[in-house]
Amino acid sequence: MKKSKLISLGIMILGLTFLSQPLHAVTKTLKEKYENVIPMSVHVNIMNNEAEPEYLNYVFIKSVDAPIRQDSSIYSKEIVRFPFNTKLKVLEKVESNKNEWYKVELKDKNGNRVEGYISAMLVTLRRFKFEEMNNKVxxxxxxxxxxxxxxxxxVSINTYVPNPSNQNMSRIKDKYGVSADQNARASYNGETIFIPDRSLMSIESTSGNDVYVNTLSIAEKPLKVSKNAITRYPAVNANFRKAIVIDLENENQGIFQKNSEGQWELISYTLNKTGMESTLGFETPRGYFIVPVLKYEMGYRDEYNNxxxxxxxxxxxxxxxxxxxxxxxxxENINRDFFLREKDGTLGTVEGTRKCIRNMESHIKFLFDWVTNGKVNRKSNEQRPDENVMVIVF
Structure with missing residues (x-):
């Protein structure tokens, strides 16, 4: 059932009615307005919409529950109350009596649109930054x-050594917060900087066993790194056609492809969940990467190595x-559909993976087929990209 239907149902069950005007007028200042449309500057050619979110701009409730009020005041009449994690379409941010509120859109029991206000202290804003994604590509x-x-x-960096048992993970970090684990140790004027695995770069010069490289995501240039950390597979094509762009702050992503006329188009977008520092996990690294390999299935272990x-x-x-x-x-396999729905409902809210970027299965299947272009080895779990696919994380 779609979220809008659930919201309407919740209002209907409670038997609540909406009043067109608040009891007392509230003075408020408009801080920001949110348009629920993709900017005209971004070319759109949607190829998959199975996992498209209902709203491009929304707030989700981060408290146990939260009231929607007729106006931007705690003294304004409560319209309805929603539980933790509910996503609501957001229209505006306003300031009232030195407090911030979001104007949100709901539907009454007849399906009519009704507007209300929710305190900014009870929710977190999420939105799609399509123009910034496009600019990154x-x-x-x-x-x-x-x-x-x-x-x-x-070239790109290749320093990853599989560690399924999660043993001896290095938590040392550089000034950018990048950990040593799974990444390349580089230096600049005697300072250690870690370059994330599979980062894209160019070779400035070579000296013995050292290579001096330029990376787009690190300001210091050139960085000195061991030759052993460099790979030429996959061969990097400067005229790549495919890119997956991840927005860590907003927990969402846009998929871009260059058309036959050389124009970048947005072909899909969806919500996701990214990594956080934990006993077994790391934050999802920021940067510009190239996809080396895919798997039909990826197993994972718990904290006891099972x-x-x-x-x-x-x-x-x-x-x-x-x-x-x-x-x-x-x-959970015995009730797989239930757990899929429960977990998918948390996408687009807060981080919570071990480093990975989680998608709904319907969307990741589209991405898998798009990256391989249908050219797969049915006898192998591992597959190779049909062409360069870049992943941009910001």
């Missing part, structure tokens, strides 16, 4: 083409970080 394209035009070789469950359609982008479908523990 163009920025990477320009960097690779510019470096290639100067005669510099394009096989715990499986996630479908895993696309590796950095270290042990994959974009994959909703993970299901083995004991």
């Amino acid at each position: 163009h920025k990477l394209s320009q960097f690779l083409q510019s470096e290639a035009a100067k005669g510099k070789e394009l 096989a715990a469950g499986m996630a479908k359609y895993a696309i590796r982008f950095s270290g042990g970080g994959y974009i994959h479908g909703t993970p299901i523990n083995f004991e």
Whole structure:
């Protein structure tokens, strides 16, 4: 059942009615307005909409529950109350009596649109930054083409060693908060900087066993790194056509593809869940990456090193970080659809994976087929991209 129907049902069950005007007028100042449309500057050619969210701009309730009021005041009449994690379409942010409120849109029992207000202290805002996503793709394209035009070789980092037992993980971090684990140790004027695995870069020069590289995501240039950390597989094409862009702050993503006329188009977008620091996990790394491999199924282990469950359609982008479908523990398989719905409902809210980027299964299946272009080896769990697919995380 769609969220809008659930909201309408919740209002109907409570037998609540909406009043057109608050009892007391409240003075408020408009701080921001939110448009529920994709900007005209972003070219759109949607190829998959199975996992499209209902709203492009929304707030989700982060308290146990929260009231929607007729106006932006705690003294205004309560219209309805919603539980934790409910997503509500947001229209505006206003300030009233030095407090911030969000104007949200609901539907009454007859399906009519009704507006109300919710305190900003009880919710978190999420929105799609399509223009910024689009700009990131163009920025990477320009960097690779510019470096290639100067005669510099394009490569990526390859330092990942699988560690399924999660043993001896290095938590040392550089000034950017990037950990040593799974990444390449580089230096700049004697300072250690860690370059995330599968980061894209160009080679500035070579000296013995050292390579001096330029990366788009790190300001210091060139960085000195061991030759052993460099890979030429997959071969980097400056004229790549496919990119997956992840917004960590808003827990969502946009998929871009260059058309036959050389124009980048948004072909899909959806909500996701990203990594957080934990006993077994890391934050999802920021940067510009290239996809080296995919898996039909990706197993994972618990804190006791026991096989715990499986996630479908895993696309590796950095270290042990994959974009994959909703993970299901083995004991959850007996009621798989229920647990899929429960877990998918948390997408687009807060981080919570071990490093990976979680998608709904319907969307990750689309991505898997898009990355492989249908060219797969049915006898193998591991697959290779049909062409360069870049992953941008910001």
